[in-house]
Amino acid sequence: MTEILFYGGPIITVDSTHIDPEAVAVADGKIVCVGSRLDAEKSLSSKAHCIDLEGKSLLPGFIDAHSHPLWAAKTRGAPVVDVRAETVPTYAALMGKIKRRVAVAEPGEYLLFFGLDAQLHPDMESPSRETLDEIAPNNPIGIQTSNCHALYLNSAGLQACGIDENFETPTGSIIERDENKRPTGKIAEAITWSTLEYFYEAWGDIRLSEGFATTVQEFVENGITTTTEHLYMPFYKVYFQNALKHGWAMPRIAAYQQATTSDMAVESLSEGDDRLWMAGVKIHADGSPFIGNIWLTQPYLENEITLHRMDLKPGHTGSLNYPQDYFEEMVRTYFSQGWQMTVHTQGDRTIDMVLDLVEVLLKETPRPDHRFRLEHCALMREDQIERAKELGVICSFFINHITHWGGPIEDALFGPERAAHYMPAGTAVKKGMRISLHADTPMTDPSALELMKASMTRTAKDGRCLGQDECLDVMTALKSVTIDAAFQIGMEDKLGSISVEKHADFVILESNPLETDAANIADIKVVSTYLAGERIWHND
Amino acid sequence: MIKSNSIRLPIITIGGFLGAGKTTLVNSLLSKSEGKRFVVFVNDFGAINIDHALIKTVEQDRISLKNGCVCCSLNEDLVKSISNFSSSKKPPDAVVIEASGVSDPRALDSSFNMLEASGAAFLDTRVYVLDAEGFGGLNYEDSELIVDHAVAADLVLLNKCDLITLEKLNLLKSLISESAPYSNVQETTHCELPIKIILSDNHFLGRKRNVHFSEVINHEEKYTQWSCETDSLIDRDSFLQFVNEFSQYCFRSKGFLRFSDEPDELISFNLVGLRASYEKLGKRPSLSSQLVMIGRREIMNVEVFKTGFNDIQVIC
Structure with a gap:
């Protein structure tokens, strides 16, 4: 039995019953004592391994409450070429990069590029099927947008994925077509992700396993000991099992199975000692603010970005992904089966619709502790937060939108008033909601410290602050990536704080985040990560 | 801090x-x-x-x-x-x-x-x-x-x-x-x-210059340096536009500015590549606005700069 004693530095328990203890004792992967050093020592045998923190801070392992680690490996790992605006700043540069890749491609090789961005590539055009055919006549080629929701294909790509004039558009998906019903090459929503599977499959399993190992490593290097696989699909299981079998340092995974129909069997899943389990169901109610398919009460702004790069019509207010009754039937089915629901909602009109539905469902099948989750919640209004609170609905905010796209959100998409309450985490907390924050990897990189910084400063890349009133204090920000995130995945009794009987999942930070300026929180070095009392990563 | x-x-x-x-x-x-x-x-x-x-x-x-x-x-x-x-x-x-x-x-x-x-x-x-x-x-x-x-x-x-x-x-x-x-x-x-x-020159802060426009031919003839100074205040929007234009032609620019919408505040300006940054230096109303640019001789048109610099000044 492995026993460890931690002492010698600030211990931030995130548990109000144990503030500033001297030491923490761990035995057999669980926390057995939190308190004075003497008590902690007494709870262990003489063989316990003593770890002097030497002034560094011990915290509960971080929890990112909405992520896609396996899907991130598929989406971003090699041979996918990263063309996000950070490294490929313009559309012209992006096309140049694609041409150079095509020039060294094997005949028939599947080529995929990730990161086209209507908001951040200033000269962006919609890459047409014809343009891509000209560049790559002999290779299936796909360009995925950085928000993951849309994909541009050439003819070989459409053919390889079986999309032609006669292909019926699945409910909830978009296949853009010309007047003769011929696909233009642009597809969006669920069809994007099923189409991409053809590319991933063509590259084989070894690539994916290696990519997954790299992605998992990124999470633990950032001190994340638990995360979710939102949009889990049954065939994912083998990769997680493989990781556990080979003893990879993989965070605990709460799976949320993707539903696109109401007749799906949600898999019961429980592996290891809380290493992988089925936590609930994920359904998209609407899409991405960055491609225009979210449902709003007030229209988008009208400018070059919205009208040209995003190709929206004046007065555009978007729509739902699915016909409303189809969506409601899905939610009703899985909710009545007792699953926790996590519903992707960005536009305020979408949120109205979902809250109406929750109210009906709770009358039909009352459930005291349903923890119905709304995901991302970009344009949620204050009255909706109040209503959500009354219904027991909780929100997980994709706060990194502000750091990554804050400028365009204010200037090009929604204007200053809506930008000041975009991802309204502060209002939700003021109304008494237990919120979580997420990076939605692969959309943004996994880092709980970056989430904290984003929620505390709401500062965009260009230095502007979007809505000072919505900023969180450091303790609330910390809770939203530890104990409140644990609450949102239904694991607050086992994870999320340094408390007796919980799993011994920790992160050691070089300096104390409670005493660090908000602007510098993301720069704190992660020293070590522990999962079930075992050190799974150390920065040496 | x-x-x-x-x-x-x-x-x-x-x-x-x-x-x-x-x-x-x-x-x-x-x-x-x-x-x-x-x-x-x-x-x-x-x-x-x-x-x-x-x-x-x-x-x-x-x-x-x-x-x-x-x-x-x-x-x-x-x-x-x-x-x-x-x-x-x-x-x-x-x-x-x-x-x-x-x-x-x-x-x-x-x-x-x-x-x-x-x-x-x-x-x-x-x-x-x-x-x-x-x-x-x-x-x-x-x-x-x-x-x-x-x-x-x-x-x-x-x-x-x-x-x-x-x-x-x-x-x-x-x-x-x-x-x-x-x-x-x-x-x-x-x-x-x-x-x-490569290295910005901070040493001219506070030094009063007599010349309003000067052109220094670098020891390597490929490059030229041009500087200017004015006691007038500068219109912020016009300056941003001016920077947009001249950043295409010069490699490096550095300066201190007093904008008309914030006349007491001295702003440090730094252009590296096409990256412009502005930093408030606090209330130093006695100093005039100064700007230095370095660029390649063949593409830097000093006349254009002179006109541009004149246009951004607010006539009191």
Whole structure:
């Protein structure tokens, strides 16, 4: 039995019953004592391994409450070429990069590029099927947008994925077509992700396993000991099992199975000692603010970005992904089966619709502790937060939108008033909601410290602050990536704080985040990560 | 939290693959230092620190980062060391970091954030040295890595350009200019270029100049420097537009500005590549607005600048 004693530095328990203890004792992967050093020592045998923190801070392992680690490996790992605006700043540069890749491609090789961005590539055009055919006549080629929701294909790509004039558009998906019903090459929503599977499959399993190992490593290097696989699909299981079998340092995974129909069997899943389990169901109610398919009460702004790069019509207010009754039937089915629901909602009109539905469902099948989750919640209004609170609905905010796209959100998409309450985490907390924050990897990189910084400063890349009133204090920000995130995945009794009987999942930070300026929180070095009392990563 | 007993050191980073000419550039900077003192951090893979031995400066100003890549494990040492220099009794004029050939230049960002936040230093110029002769012989992965790294630089030097044909040089130039549209791309031989393009000159703050326009022909005739000064206030919007225009033609500009919407506040202006930054220096109403620009002689049209500079002044 492995026993460890931690002492010698600030211990931030995130548990109000144990503030500033001297030491923490761990035995057999669980926390057995939190308190004075003497008590902690007494709870262990003489063989316990003593770890002097030497002034560094011990915290509960971080929890990112909405992520896609396996899907991130598929989406971003090699041979996918990263063309996000950070490294490929313009559309012209992006096309140049694609041409150079095509020039060294094997005949028939599947080529995929990730990161086209209507908001951040200033000269962006919609890459047409014809343009891509000209560049790559002999290779299936796909360009995925950085928000993951849309994909541009050439003819070989459409053919390889079986999309032609006669292909019926699945409910909830978009296949853009010309007047003769011929696909233009642009597809969006669920069809994007099923189409991409053809590319991933063509590259084989070894690539994916290696990519997954790299992605998992990124999470633990950032001190994340638990995360979710939102949009889990049954065939994912083998990769997680493989990781556990080979003893990879993989965070605990709460799976949320993707539903696109109401007749799906949600898999019961429980592996290891809380290493992988089925936590609930994920359904998209609407899409991405960055491609225009979210449902709003007030229209988008009208400018070059919205009208040209995003190709929206004046007065555009978007729509739902699915016909409303189809969506409601899905939610009703899985909710009545007792699953926790996590519903992707960005536009305020979408949120109205979902809250109406929750109210009906709770009358039909009352459930005291349903923890119905709304995901991302970009344009949620204050009255909706109040209503959500009354219904027991909780929100997980994709706060990194502000750091990554804050400028365009204010200037090009929604204007200053809506930008000041975009991802309204502060209002939700003021109304008494237990919120979580997420990076939605692969959309943004996994880092709980970056989430904290984003929620505390709401500062965009260009230095502007979007809505000072919505900023969180450091303790609330910390809770939203530890104990409140644990609450949102239904694991607050086992994870999320340094408390007796919980799993011994920790992160050691070089300096104390409670005493660090908000602007510098993301720069704190992660020293070590522990999962079930075992050190799974150390920065040496 | 700006430490009162320290000065903010400008940091220059120099990146590039092995053999591109980084050490040559460092030595060139040192030889043209005009009395300025640089502290040089040399980063070298492997146990024998070859680059360290090649840097021509006094021993105590040459710090080698052995057995590691400056982008990851050594960040903390770097931050501590630079902070110490900034608060020392005789701080240097600038810090030069020669990054290892393979490190991702973005990985240094968190160190710079910490240094800027502590008030010890600020990132002045990021230079990337590219071996123009060797580039064509690289495989796809290596050449793309170079392109990605060049994007993160303010100034990209296509070095050893004398060793390839004009046709190849033009192809390379258009490839890099297209891929790194926000960087200045310069052709060099032996990394020869004026030091003022790389290191900003803070020394004219507070000095009253008599001339209102001046043009200094650099010792290398390719480059020219132009400066101007005015007691009038400057219209902020017009200035932003002016910067947009002249940033296409000059490599480097530095200045102090007083805007009409905030007349008491002195603003420090710094243009590196196409990256313009503005920083409030506090209430110093006695100082006039000053601007210095450096650019290539053949494309810098001084008449256009003069007219532009006149147009941005608010007539009281």
